Amino acid sequence: MDSEPEQSGPVGRGDGAEGAADASPDGGRPPAVRIQGLWKKFGEQTAVSGIDLTLPAGRFIGLVGPNGAGKTTTLSMVTGLLRPDAGQVEIGGHDVWRDPVAVKSRIGVLPEGLRLFERLSGRELLGYTGRLRGLPGDEVDKRAGQLLEVLDLSGAQHKLVVDYSTGMRKKIGLAAALLHNPEILFLDEPFEGVDPVSAQTIRGVLERYTASGATVIFSSHVMELVESLCDWVAVIAAGKIRADGPLERVRGEAPSLHEAFLGLVGASGRGAGQNLDWLGGGAR
Amino acid sequence: MTDEALAAPSPTAPSTRAPSLTGVFVRLKLSLLRNGLRQSPGRAVAYVASLVVGLLAAAGVVLGLTALRGNAHAGALAVLLTGLLTLGWAVMPLFFPSGDETLDPTRLVMLPLRPRPLIVSLLVASLVGVGPVFTLALVTGTVIMLAQGAAAAAVGVVALVLVVLVCVTLARAVATASVRLLTSRRGRDLAVLSGLFIALGSQGVNIAAQKLGRPDGLTVLEPLGAVLRWVPPASAMAAVDDAGRGSYGSAAVGLALTALALALLLWWWQRTLTALMTSPDSSTLQAVEKDSARRSGGGERGLARLLPDGRTGTVMLRTLRYAWRDPKSKMGWATALGVGLLVPVVSSLQGRGSIYTAFSASALLGMQMYNQFGQDTSAFWMVASTIATPRDAYEELRARAMTLALVAVPYVTLVVIGTAALIGPWSDFLEVYGLSLALLGALLATGALSSALFPYSIPSEGNKNIAPGQGAIAWFSLFGGLLVGAVLSAPMLGLTIWLHVAGLHGLLWVLLPVGAAYGTGVAELGLRVAAPRVAARLPEILVAVSKG
Numbered sequence: 001m002d003s004e005p006e007q008s009g010p011v012g013r014g015d016g017a018e019g020a021a022d023a024s025p026d027g028g029r030p031p032a033v034r035i036q037g038l039w040k041k042f043g044e045q046t047a048v049s050g051i052d053l054t055l056p057a058g059r060f061i062g063l064v065g066p067n068g069a070g071k072t073t074t075l076s077m078v079t080g081l082l083r084p085d086a087g088q089v090e091i092g093g094h095d096v097w098r099d100p101v102a103v104k105s106r107i108g109v110l111p112e113g114l115r116l117f118e119r120l121s122g123r124e125l126l127g128y129t130g131r132l133r134g135l136p137g138d139e140v141d142k143r144a145g146q147l148l149e150v151l152d153l154s155g156a157q158h159k160l161v162v163d164y165s166t167g168m169r170k171k172i173g174l175a176a177a178l179l180h181n182p183e184i185l186f187l188d189e190p191f192e193g194v195d196p197v198s199a200q201t202i203r204g205v206l207e208r209y210t211a212s213g214a215t216v217i218f219s220s221h222v223m224e225l226v227e228s229l230c231d232w233v234a235v236i237a238a239g240k241i242r243a244d245g246p247l248e249r250v251r252g253e254a255p256s257l258h259e260a261f262l263g264l265v266g267a268s269g270r271g272a273g274q275n276l277d278w279l280g281g282g283a284r
Numbered sequence: 285m286t287d288e289a290l291a292a293p294s295p296t297a298p299s300t301r302a303p304s305l306t307g308v309f310v311r312l313k314l315s316l317l318r319n320g321l322r323q324s325p326g327r328a329v330a331y332v333a334s335l336v337v338g339l340l341a342a343a344g345v346v347l348g349l350t351a352l353r354g355n356a357h358a359g360a361l362a363v364l365l366t367g368l369l370t371l372g373w374a375v376m377p378l379f380f381p382s383g384d385e386t387l388d389p390t391r392l393v394m395l396p397l398r399p400r401p402l403i404v405s406l407l408v409a410s411l412v413g414v415g416p417v418f419t420l421a422l423v424t425g426t427v428i429m430l431a432q433g434a435a436a437a438a439v440g441v442v443a444l445v446l447v448v449l450v451c452v453t454l455a456r457a458v459a460t461a462s463v464r465l466l467t468s469r470r471g472r473d474l475a476v477l478s479g480l481f482i483a484l485g486s487q488g489v490n491i492a493a494q495k496l497g498r499p500d501g502l503t504v505l506e507p508l509g510a511v512l513r514w515v516p517p518a519s520a521m522a523a524v525d526d527a528g529r530g531s532y533g534s535a536a537v538g539l540a541l542t543a544l545a546l547a548l549l550l551w552w553w554q555r556t557l558t559a560l561m562t563s564p565d566s567s568t569l570q571a572v573e574k575d576s577a578r579r580s581g582g583g584e585r586g587l588a589r590l591l592p593d594g595r596t597g598t599v600m601l602r603t604l605r606y607a608w609r610d611p612k613s614k615m616g617w618a619t620a621l622g623v624g625l626l627v628p629v630v631s632s633l634q635g636r637g638s639i640y641t642a643f644s645a646s647a648l649l650g651m652q653m654y655n656q657f658g659q660d661t662s663a664f665w666m667v668a669s670t671i672a673t674p675r676d677a678y679e680e681l682r683a684r685a686m687t688l689a690l691v692a693v694p695y696v697t698l699v700v701i702g703t704a705a706l707i708g709p710w711s712d713f714l715e716v717y718g719l720s721l722a723l724l725g726a727l728l729a730t731g732a733l734s735s736a737l738f739p740y741s742i743p744s745e746g747n748k749n750i751a752p753g754q755g756a757i758a759w760f761s762l763f764g765g766l767l768v769g770a771v772l773s774a775p776m777l778g779l780t781i782w783l784h785v786a787g788l789h790g791l792l793w794v795l796l797p798v799g800a801a802y803g804t805g806v807a808e809l810g811l812r813v814a815a816p817r818v819a820a821r822l823p824e825i826l827v828a829v830s831k832g
Contacts, residue, residue: 119609129670
């Protein structure tokens, strides 16, 4: 394991420079995301406390952490949907807040907990999103048709999104995020509440997308999924980055990412609890 | 109490005889009521207040009806009142589906209950509450008004019981039959619109009451009464009247009709309840539902083709679709269009109208521009993630303003023409029309600005239009905006007054072109001032509109 659980202060993690060195030399491409000193407080509660993180371009990147770790807050700030209290975010070398034109056309976003325009049908939603992005109408319709086909939504394309199931919503959200062919895709919990069939479909599309050199950054708390999909991982807990780097390095000596993760967030060895000794079949 | 009530018939004590189901349900209802009131003092106060108001109203109605005793039209009035009461009971569950959770049959699905005892218990439990007490009082008053003689009084007691039972059974049966609809998305959409129906209905009642209040107004009821007297449960009321006049045959028929209706309702209720509790839930069925017929082919169809390209046309199309499909938007539009028309119509009906009442159309439609992004709910992120420059924000706002103008300009024109025709005088037409357009433009301008500076959430379900905690900002946005809108229209008003005072009546027509140009100009200015603020405040707006 290359990371230390203890933090020296709000800014500056021990291996920040090392991570950046690993991240940048990708044919001279600027890193997909560079975060420096990112802070966000909601009232008394600090959601994100001084994140420094550099994520390389062209990778399948997993942002993992327990519930309430600050994953959604971080992704919202990185994608320009939430204003940080302090800190800098660069995407592909462009500052998110100072150069929104360059950033917004380069990224696709699937947020968690925010709605879509649900009173449009799936096809209408894609038509709307694509045209807002400034794509020509017939190109939007062509891409929308193909995305609906690949994501197995053709049968429901004229149904209102409000009547979609969770899996279908995630898929139509993914289609909307991919429509303008972004360089970097941010997905917040794309597999949460999704059935295995839809999950496999989403996975296939994402793997095809990254194979062409694009970057996917997604958050999850399902370690097995992250381990099987990602080649780069950042572990976040209590608003801080606990470890980041290539999957093998974060996993280290641990038998699985799951074990490594529990160690990093300080939750290993916490048993199921001896107080529940009455629980089980047989005697009442 | 709830625990005791539910634990009593549990399998742990199979030897003791289970208590009667009816008692369990009545106690369950009482304890749910008590626990609900204990939850918050505000709720208790509201409940007690509604109880007092209900009882006072019932007492008033009973006194009023007793006073009408012997009136020539008493029979028709009684029949009509009973009809209205029944109608009220029939539609109530559609508007307040969650009104009584003890009676929600879907909560009882897992319990081993037989239909017949269940129906009896549910019926008795439904009789507990403010509604049935109020109904009982009202029907008692009606019987007192009608009953002449001992025979009529005897028939009256039977009629009283029958009418109350029919009302309550009808409400339960309708609720059970429509539970599938009410728990579906369409049902919830309908519930959002219920406020509108109530508002329009109360206008209708208001106008009807004014007509009935006139001398001889009750004669209007006679033809309606002649038909209704054979329709249960009003036929039971007619029977009281008949018995008083000695026509015992038709009295018996009247009572029998209502009793038959009660039996049929109970049968229907039992049937739907059994069907509901033994067939799969709608959420299971929905998954295999066929794709709906909302087909638009490859591209856009029909009139949508006429919209401009780019962001403007896209946003306009989305806004128009939402005006029809989203219950909250639909409600907003319907209210603006309806009330904007009602103000001149009602004031002209009351005979003290002025052509200036036509401004209501402009004012109400213009106010639809306020809180534009709140209407998007948290889906605003889709807009926010495509706005990178003030120019994008300007196009977004302009498209929304254009959609509004697309409806508002023809509508305002029609209302002003209509008001001029109905109330007059035509000589003021051009002046009022010009001022209306100027006001519309001013409200579009302030609406755009307040959308940028004072956004707030609109909860998508229920009748509330403001999320908790954002009341002040909503008030500030609407009334501050209205004030600024009035100030922005001031130059036009000044010009109008000056033309009148200076005696230049021949030049008043100028107000139409000047008003139209002024409205367009001020709206454009407002959009240009608001756009950079929207572009700079995207995250703040998103946070504000994502609550609730």
